[in-house]
Amino acid sequence: MKKVIGIDIGGTKISFGIMDERGNLLKNIVKPTQSNREDIIESILTNIRELNDGDIAAIGISTAGFIDTIQGKILFAGNINGWTGFHLKKSLENLINIPVFVANDANMAALAEKWIGNAKEFDNFIMLTMGTGLGGAIYDKRIGFWEGATYQGGELGHIIMYPEGRLCTCNQRGCAEKYIAGSALSLNYEELTGKNLTGYEIIERLGVDENAKKALEKLSRDLALYISTIKNIFDPEGVVIGGGFSETSKYWLNSTIENYLKICNRPGDMKIVIGKFLNDAGVIGACRYAFLKLEENNG
Numbered sequence: 001m002k003k004v005i006g007i008d009i010g011g012t013k014i015s016f017g018i019m020d021e022r023g024n025l026l027k028n029i030v031k032p033t034q035s036n037r038e039d040i041i042e043s044i045l046t047n048i049r050e051l052n053d054g055d056i057a058a059i060g061i062s063t064a065g066f067i068d069t070i071q072g073k074i075l076f077a078g079n080i081n082g083w084t085g086f087h088l089k090k091s092l093e094n095l096i097n098i099p100v101f102v103a104n105d106a107n108m109a110a111l112a113e114k115w116i117g118n119a120k121e122f123d124n125f126i127m128l129t130m131g132t133g134l135g136g137a138i139y140d141k142r143i144g145f146w147e148g149a150t151y152q153g154g155e156l157g158h159i160i161m162y163p164e165g166r167l168c169t170c171n172q173r174g175c176a177e178k179y180i181a182g183s184a185l186s187l188n189y190e191e192l193t194g195k196n197l198t199g200y201e202i203i204e205r206l207g208v209d210e211n212a213k214k215a216l217e218k219l220s221r222d223l224a225l226y227i228s229t230i231k232n233i234f235d236p237e238g239v240v241i242g243g244g245f246s247e248t249s250k251y252w253l254n255s256t257i258e259n260y261l262k263i264c265n266r267p268g269d270m271k272i273v274i275g276k277f278l279n280d281a282g283v284i285g286a287c288r289y290a291f292l293k294l295e296e297n298n299g
């Protein structure tokens, strides 16, 4: 049976998975991420060799940044040295002789959710990935993923929420990802207390620390404001929230929905749900993408 390898290059780890045509994830290995191109390519080659039993028809790669999905070229990525401008598809194909397909990580997470996850029923939806930052994907059945004129579309984390607000890594001020992400919760808490804790540490203190509660209430309200804007721009059937921080959703999802229903002018029936795949979304999406591209290329 035909198989593919899916690779998810994240901020702290690279995950590799092997999947058969029926969608079974046969193997999944996770390695720490290096922050430069040479080490990442080395890790990819070593792990492909380990996983390849001779039946691998294609490789799908999910990575952050602006990706030219036709050339498989990284147009811009701030997280890995040497990644910007790199022809990832061509370079790997020259080395391993297997077709390689590259796409944006938030889109791949959305693809996994659309295929066998919590976006299965949606013909159009918005995916938000809340981790260290805030990623976004815009999907419509008729057009697929919205990539924009220069592959920079769907950067939902960089919608300006608070003019002159917190400085973002993208150099704008007041971007949504400085208010709605795991790291944003830390910033909320720091503004109240002067202390620097991780998002997870703050969640752990909810019962005993009034400021932890306030910091989370702000995040929840900001998320509701933001989703109200999303509703007015895209009118999606659903908003699916994934990424590592969605693990903590039981502490904020209900209040976010309540706030959204209060804030939004026409909340309608739009659903707000948590993604099904926490850590595997990238690998599953990348595998699915590789299968879809193979089908497309074979006519």
Ligand SMILES: [Zn+2]
Pocket (backbone or CB within 6 Å): 157, 158, 168, 169, 170, 171, 172, 175, 177
């Ligand atoms: Zn930004």
